Amino acid sequence: MYSFNFRRASNIEDAQQIHQSSSDAVYVAGGMTLIPSLKLRLANPDDVVDLSQIEGLSAISSNDGVVSVGAMARHCEVAATSDIPALASLASRIGDAQVRNRGTIGGSLANNDPSADYPAAVLGLGATIHTNARAIAGDDFFVDLFETALEDGEIITRVDFPIPKRAAYAKFANQASKYAVVGVMVAETDAGVRVGVTGAAACAFRLTSFEEALSANMSASALDGIDVDSSDFNSDLHASAAYRGSLVTVMAKQAVEQLAA
Amino acid sequence: MDAETGIGASVLRKEDARFITGKGQYTDDISVFGQTHCVFVRSPHARAKINSINTDPAMAVDGVIRVFTGDELVEDGIGDLPCGWVVNSKDGSPMVSPPHPPIATTVVNYVGEPYAFVVAETLQAARDGAEAVEADFDILEAVVDTATASSSTQIHENAPNNQAYDWELGDKEATDAAFENADHVTELDITNNRLIPNAIEPRAALGSYDAASSTYTLYTTSQNPHVERVVLALFVNVAPEANLRVISPDVGGGFGSKIFVYAEETAVIWASAKVGRPIKWRADRSESFLADAHGRDHVTKAQLALSSDGEMLGLRVKTIANMGAYLSTFSSSVPTYLYGTLMAGQYKTPAIYVETQAVFTNTSPVDAYRGAGRPEATYVVERIVETAARELNMDPVELRRKNFIPPDAFPYQTPVALEYDTGNYAASMSKALELADSDGYAARKAASEANGKLRGIGYSCYIEACGIAPSQLVISLGAGVGLFESAEVRVDVSGSVSVMTGSHSHGQGHETTFAQLVSDRLGIPFDSVNVIHGDTGRSDYGLGTYGSRSIAVGGSAIDKALDKIIAKGKKIAAHMFETTEDKVNFAEGQFSYEGSNEPKPFAEIAGAAYIPAVYPLDELEPGLSEKAFYDPKNFTYPAGSYVCEVEIDPSTGVTEIQKFVAVDDFGNVINPMIVEGQVHGGLAQGIGQALLEHGIYDADGNLSTGSYMDYTMPRAADLPDFEVDMTSTPCTHNPLGVKGCGEAGAIGSPAAVMNAITDALGVKDVPMPATPHTVWETIQQGA
Amino acid sequence: MKVDLTVNGSQHAVDVADNALLSDVLRETLGLTGTHVGCDTSQCGACTVHLNGSSVKACTVLAGQADGGDITTIEGIANGDDLHPMQVAFRANHALQCGFCTPGMIMSAIDLVQSADEPLGADEVREGLEGNFCRCTGYHNIVKAVLDAQANM
Incomplete structure (x- = not known):
């Protein structure tokens, strides 16, 4: 690690002020991505601003058909919630137990790793991401590889997930890293069927062709014969674009079958 | 002997006391x-x-x-x-x-x-x-690829064609003749994937x-x-x-690295x-x-000549071995004397010819990794035997049985230099089949198919050569070190014993196993034996721990020192009994003499050794401390039969091991619990090689799998419960009848897994590791 | 930077660099070398300790993040000479060989069992230990040990 100043923020305003006054500051929530990057000297910030002392950022509540998850809620806490079982199930399969005990939903979403799980939930469930400045529709949040709609220094405060009629998440995990090679959230919501896909491309996306097919017929067989265009999909040591393309269908079908079960 | 702590007892380990409390002292803790x-x-x-x-x-x-x-x-x-x-x-x-x-x-x-x-x-x-x-x-310009290294840019000034050596073993003419007379020739081109050892x-x-x-x-x-x-x-x-x-x-942990x-x-x-x-x-x-030195990385062409009824007549193997950028400490021996010599496997194949070209590439040096040459050899032999059985429409078990060296043929001279002392391969095979419930396989396969899954079964019958020896032979073949082991047994005045061994323990449990041996032979309490290793300041010499040699060579050295202790004890006892040493017996910790009804316990003789009141010091020196160097007469030859059953999901390419049976013949066993643990660990590394692990370089020579984010380490959920059992034909040439168990699991398992996967998929070969992606692509190519 | 920690029941006020990791503080500052470091990408789990009752990888927690925290390490789970049931089970089932992963494995296993609402099965133990690598045992005896310890916890 390079040297840096560890700065504890006591509230959101304090965090932002530290961030603004620093020439190069980075927030740390759980640190599950940031700290390994620091250790490998892949990041060299002047200031690391700890958000964990800020009160009120980690509550999880359920009201009026919406589950509101504080940005600093840890994966293990989301995994223990009951109102959206698919979301809990997704959280329970992130990384490993120790990672789930530290990592936070806000940190994960702000990082926008192309293989992270939560983006599939945000898109699939039609969540809204609230920051200290505004509310961002989930559909507008993920911009590109590690790039989100967040402005510099903007802090996620909570994520609101409308409770779906039913939903399921299927994940094909990378055997080495446990990140998603492909993860698919299928949800039947008040606003229709939504399918959120993570792992396959530069960032998570909705698969409208699947949404349309499943709207007509919520069964795995409805996805037969629908071509998934994998030309822009990620291709790496672990999975070619074509394999990812195939896995998108296989995981979507698994999710649909879980819905039925 | 004490049934709870003696030879053959699963004694809980002494060393655990410090490890489970965080009191171990590893180098970085100092x-x-x-x-x-x-x-x-x-x-x-x-x-x-x-x-x-x-x-x-x-x-x-x-x-x-x-x-x-x-x-x-x-x-x-x-x-x-x-x-x-x-x-x-x-x-x-x-x-x-x-x-x-x-x-x-x-x-x-x-x-x-x-x-x-x-x-x-x-x-x-x-x-x-x-x-x-x-x-x-x-x-x-960097050279990376094993197969094409010898036709690539020259890396070292003194190494044309990037070649370290081009070695051969066996009778080429006899092998050529065997192929001319064969009814059937099975050919197999396979790779043995590069592994990165990763002791934790x-x-x-x-x-x-x-x-x-x-x-x-x-x-x-x-x-x-x-x-x-x-x-x-x-x-x-x-x-x-x-x-x-x-x-x-x-x-x-070391695993060779x-x-x-x-x-x-x-x-x-x-x-x-x-x-x-x-x-x-x-x-x-x-x-x-x-x-760290990497392991494996071979590209091999193999051919097996058979008669129409499945008799193995000849084997040809041509291997390119990637040595990496330099020759690491023992690297040259791995794809040669630890590889070519094992090509007979468990079979009486009469003619074998092996060639190994060792090449340099711009990659990390490659050297011994758990099994070192023997996993690669077993992979060649057991994959091609299984392939031949499929081509001849024979049951792979029957083909093996037909060609096993029979129990009455030992000692058996193979055509590739080794003389096996003992074994009963059919016995291990039978036991493995029973444990694997091979009779129920057809029903299990049908059940998988009904579920849309593919099921396969694979076998592997490995031979291993442990405790590489004897020194003079090995030195004549180019080794720069002796391959004996040393031991010192120091008996204290009170009768407790310190054992200095040249074998180092980094997980193998020597402090327990060796203490069992000493306590059993001297008839003294297990807890009064202290095993000391790993310090050149405390023991004379030692060749260390590798090649599953610790019990066969290190243990035998201790046994030899114990012989000397007992012999000296008898001399002292003879003076105490006022008789001659040939009339003194030593058993169960007691020196006895038929002319006396008061046997002398070991501790009393120990005391007498250091308080020399009764014996003439010009004939017998005071003290009771003996050293021994043991140089084995031959390798030991553990062998075993492994059976693996897999189920593959064709939609994802995921392979799940449903059953893994390992039956090993390690000869006599001192501590079965520790031996089984060694088998478990070896299996995990072998299954890791078959399914998960791969050291991959890109074209520029960057290690693409340079962290746990990309190099897949076997986790608990990646592995099945293992079914482990043993048979025993004691080694005939060391005093303990032991063979060595550290590497067996890693040697035998990759072929069993890959035979099962190729069976399930109905293909000749799938490259290791059979990751979901690789299996899925194999299925797509067939579709 | 001043950091207050309670470690194995003892309170410590330590002065550490801003970029110090919890694993550095435990090993270097407090001399608790039972917490091992086996990787630099937060995967092997050899450094697992309990922070406020939950298993965490001490190599992936900044010392500042642990400020005010209650930490238990492998050195703190026995009650005097009375070993924790998980320690007993690891030895009784030969669930360790070289011992390097063992402290982290034991700390994870304890949290796994304590967090479970119902008794765990073998598959759940295997899944639950996915954050810890062992290169020696093939996990076979580790699974046995955790199931064994569960009955005594």
């Missing part, structure tokens, strides 16, 4: 007064000429004490890292071993090769300093120099501290052997005198991936 920290500056290029190195910016970093480059070691007379086994090519010429300075001087030949190192007050300062070192390189404790070193006595002390993560010492003294010229003490404290003498501990111990302060280095895992 810190000494005045200690500094060291970080190596490593090549970012696979192949480059070093034009210049500027260390000034590093020296300017606050806290940096010294920055060393390779030239300074050369100027101080530090030699190259040697390869300790000279293998000759077919034409009789010795292998080419390129210069391998510990710290690169003029060229770098793999990503991660160190070309400078920084010593600083803190680790942080050393890291900052390492980053500040500036080097000017001319980047050269990264390598580390702590070196210090005492100017007052001109002595060096090196704590390091070595499987064989005496070998480390002799190499550092004799070849690398760090210090006279007598002035160098090497201590391997608790070591967190900690046998070798590496740049880092060489640099640390040498520099400790230059700096005048102790220096500590511990690898980050990212460094371990680049700087």
Whole structure:
């Protein structure tokens, strides 16, 4: 690690002020991505601003058909919630137990790793991401590889997930890293069927062709014969674009079958 | 003997007491007064000429004490890292071993090769300093691919065709004749994937120099501290052997990767005198991936000649072995004497011819990794035997049974130099089939198919050669070291016993197994035996732990020392009984004489040895302490039958091992619990090779799988419960009848898994590791 | 930077660098070398300790993040000479060989069992230990040990 100043923020305003006054500051929530990057000297910030002392950022509540998850809620806490079982199930399969005990939903979403799980939930469930400045529709949040709609220094405060009629998440995990090679959230919501896909491309996306097919017929067989265009999909040591393309269908079908079960 | 702690009892381990409480002392847990920290500056290029190195910016970093480059070691007379086994090519010429300075001087030949190192007050300062070192390189074209290395750009000046040697074993003409007379020839082109050992404790070193006595002390993560010492003294010229003490404290796994003498501990111990302060280095895992010797990496063409009824007539094997950039400590022996010699497997194939071309590439050096040559050999033999059975429409079990060396044929001379002393291969096979419930397989396969899954079963009958020996033979074949083991048994005045062994334990449980042996033979309490290992300052000599040799060679050395203890005890007892030593018996801890009804317990004789009241000191020296060196007459030959059953999901390519049965013949067993544990660990590494692990370089020579994010380590959920059992044909030529068990699991399992996968998919070959992606692609190609 | 920690029941006020990791503080500052470091990408789990009752990888927690925290390490789970049931079970089932991963494995296993609402099965133990690598045992006896310890916790 390079040297840096560890700065504890006591509230959101304090965090932002530290961030603004620093020439190069980075927030740390759980640190599950940031700290390994620091250790490998892949990041060299002047200031690391700890958000964990800020009160009120980690509550999880359920009201009026919406589950509101504080940005600093840890994966293990989301995994223990009951109102959206698919979301809990997704959280329970992130990384490993120790990672789930530290990592936070806000940190994960702000990082926008192309293989992270939560983006599939945000898109699939039609969540809204609230920051200290505004509310961002989930559909507008993920911009590109590690790039989100967040402005510099903007802090996620909570994520609101409308409770779906039913939903399921299927994940094909990378055997080495446990990140998603492909993860698919299928949800039947008040606003229709939504399918959120993570792992396959530069960032998570909705698969409208699947949404349309499943709207007509919520069964795995409805996805037969629908071509998934994998030309822009990620291709790496672990999975070619074509394999990812195939896995998108296989995981979507698994999710649909879980819905039925 | 005590049934609870003697030979054959599953005694719980002594060493666990410190490990389960966090009290183990691994190298990085040891810190000494005045200690500094060291970080190596490593090549970012696979192949480059070093034009210049500027260390000034590093020296300017606050806290940096010294920055060393390779030239300074050369100027101080530090030699190259040697390869300790000279293998000759077919034409009789010795292998080419390129210069391998510990710290690169003029060229770098793999990503991660160190070309400078920084010593600083803190680790942080050393890291900052390492980053500040500036080097000017001319980047050269890198050679990466094993199969095409010999037709690629020449890496080393003295190695045309990038060839280290082109070795052969066996009778070429007889093998050619066997193929001419064959009804059927099975051909198989296979690769043995490169593995990265990944002991969970990264390598580390702590070196210090005492100017007052001109002595060096090196704590390091070595499987064989005496070998480390002799190499550092004799070849690398760090210090006279007598002035160098090497201590391997608790070591967190080795699997071969900690046998070798590496740049880092060489640099640390040498520099400790230059700096005048102790220096500590511990690898980050990212460094371990680049700087530990890798394993395997073969490309092989094999042919098996058979009669129409499945009799194996001849085997031809032609292998290209990737040695990496330099010849590591014992690398040359791995794809030759530890590989070609195993090609008979468990079979009476009369004619075998093996060729191995060892090539250099711009990758990390490759050396022994758990099994070392024998997994590669078993993979060739057991894959081609299974393939032949499929081609001949024979049951692979029957084909094997037909060709097994029968129990009455031992000792059996193979056509590839080894003489097997004993074995009963059909017995292991029968037991394995029973445990695997092979009769129920058809029903299980049907059930899988009904579920849309593919099911396959695969077998592997391995032979292993452990405790490489005898020294004179091995030295005549080019080895630069003896292959005996030493032991010292020191009986204390009170009758407790300290055992100094040259075998090092880094997980194998020697402190327990050897104590069982001593307690059993001397008839003394298990808890009064203390086993000491891993310190050149405390035991005379030792060759260390590798090649499943500890019990067969190290244990036999202890047994030999115990013979001497008992013999001397009898002499002392004879004086106490006022008789002659030939009339004294020793059994169950008691010296007895038929003329006396008062036997003397061992502790009483021990006391008498040190309080020499009753015997003439001009005939018998006081004390009771004996040393022994044991040099085996032959290898030992563990063997076993493994059965693997897999289920594959064709939609994802995921392979799940549904059943894994291992039946091994290790001869006599001292501690079954520990032996089973060794099998479990070997199986995990073998299954890891088959399904998960792969050291991959990109075309430029960058290690693509250089962290746990990309190199898949087997986790608990990746592995099945193992069904492990044993048969026994005791070794005929060592006093304990033992064979060795450390590597068996890693040797036998890859072929069993891959035979099962190819059976399920109905294809001839799938490259290891059979990851979901690879299996899925194989299915797509067939579809 | 000043950091207050309670470690194995003892309170410590330590002065550490801003970029110090919890594993550095435990090993270097407090001399608790039972917490091992086996990788630099937060996967092997050898450094697992309990922070405020939950298993975490001490190599991936900044010392500042642990400020005010209650930490238990492998050195703190026995009650005097009375070993924790998980320690007993690891030895009784030969669930360790080289011992390097063992402290982290034991700390994870304890949290796994304590967090479970119902008794765990073998598959759940295997899944639950996915954050810890062992290179020696093939996990076979580790799974046995955790199931065994569960009955005594």
